[in-house]
Amino acid sequence: MPELPEVETIKHGLKPHLERAVVQDVIVRRATLRWPIPDNLKDLLVNQCILDISRRGKYLLFKFITGTLLIHLGMSGRLQLVSTRQPLKPHDHVDFIFSSDKVLRYNDPRRFGAILWTHAPIEDFPLLKSLGVEPLDHEFTADYLKQKACNRHADIKSFIMNSHVVVGVGNIYAAEALFLAKIHPLTPAGHLSHDQLITLVDAVQKTLQAAIRAGGTTLKDFVNSQGTPGYFSQQLNVYGREQLPCVQCGSLLLKIKQAQRTTVFCQQCQI
DNA sequence: ACATTGACCTGGGAGC
DNA sequence: TGCTCCCAGGTCAATG
Numbered sequence A: 001m002p003e004l005p006e007v008e009t010i011k012h013g014l015k016p017h018l019e020r021a022v023v024q025d026v027i028v029r030r031a032t033l034r035w036p037i038p039d040n041l042k043d044l045l046v047n048q049c050i051l052d053i054s055r056r057g058k059y060l061l062f063k064f065i066t067g068t069l070l071i072h073l074g075m076s077g078r079l080q081l082v083s084t085r086q087p088l089k090p091h092d093h094v095d096f097i098f099s100s101d102k103v104l105r106y107n108d109p110r111r112f113g114a115i116l117w118t119h120a121p122i123e124d125f126p127l128l129k130s131l132g133v134e135p136l137d138h139e140f141t142a143d144y145l146k147q148k149a150c151n152r153h154a155d156i157k158s159f160i161m162n163s164h165v166v167v168g169v170g171n172i173y174a175a176e177a178l179f180l181a182k183i184h185p186l187t188p189a190g191h192l193s194h195d196q197l198i199t200l201v202d203a204v205q206k207t208l209q210a211a212i213r214a215g216g217t218t219l220k221d222f223v224n225s226q227g228t229p230g231y232f233s234q235q236l237n238v239y240g241r242e243q244l245p246c247v248q249c250g251s252l253l254l255k256i257k258q259a260q261r262t263t264v265f266c267q268q269c270q271i
Numbered sequence B: 001a002c003a004t005t006g007a008c009c010t011g012g013g014a015g016c
Numbered sequence C: 001t002g003c004t005c006c007c008a009g010g011t012c013a014a015t016g
Helices: A004-018 A041-045 A142-149 A156-160 A171-180 A194-213
Strands: A025-028 A052-056 A059-064 A067-072 A078-082 A092-099 A102-107 A114-118 A254-258 A261-265
Touching: A004 A052, A004 A059, A004 A078, A004 A102, A004 A194, A025 A041, A041 A114, A142 A194, A156 A171, A156 A194, A171 A194, A171 A261
Parallel strands: none
Antiparallel strands: A025 A092, A052 A059, A059 A067, A067 A114, A078 A102, A092 A102, A254 A261
16 A cells, blocks of 8 residues: 555654554454554553654664554555454454544554564664665665666666665556656566666656645545545546556556556656 | 475456 | 455565
């Protein structure tokens, strides 16, 4: 479900409600997500105060004195603030209870998500350690991409979706950014000119920032922490628009498969 | 070291 | 109506 803008939207929605809140109870109804949820999660969290909520890639990080809770939403995860009176729905796997009318509820039909805990400094956590740069940080530059892409034969779309290169760019925003940059998605990453890389960095950042401003993209079921959808789908130029006219030139958009993921692009505009 | 593939899961829609 | 097949916003592990 979520790419960087969706996770950022959720983080933004949770911060004012949960920072400095104290966990009263934790209920795990189903502990088998992508990895097992720690079986002592309740002991780790009860009576502990959330000091800070941040994001690294698509991971939400809840900082406590004793360590950090990491939540990844996978493809279908949701985090919503609800009341204890809210009836349970299918796939409501975990509740973090703060008060009778403040429950952080994790729902995930496909269970590709993860809820993990680490006592260690977050930069030492294995899953985060090898992640690439944040796309909205100043280290995400054409020079950085050039150095990473050197001698790479992977196509540029798979390359910018590779979290060891840059985090947070999933299938929707990779396609949108390449359209904005007028770059053909099958171009080998190492073949892009310096000017193209400058354009690409700018396009990724503009796309993500616009999506964050719109509250993320709701294709079918994304909702933020308050239960409202995102509106960036109205601004999608290529994703989900195969066989429809390009907004720039009017020719029909083409759908291909890259690394088992669908890519839609314009053969005329993207060279 | 890099590129490719399979794996993990459920639900919804298309087609028969 | 019901079956089968394919598709979906992610990403790690195993394989060449």
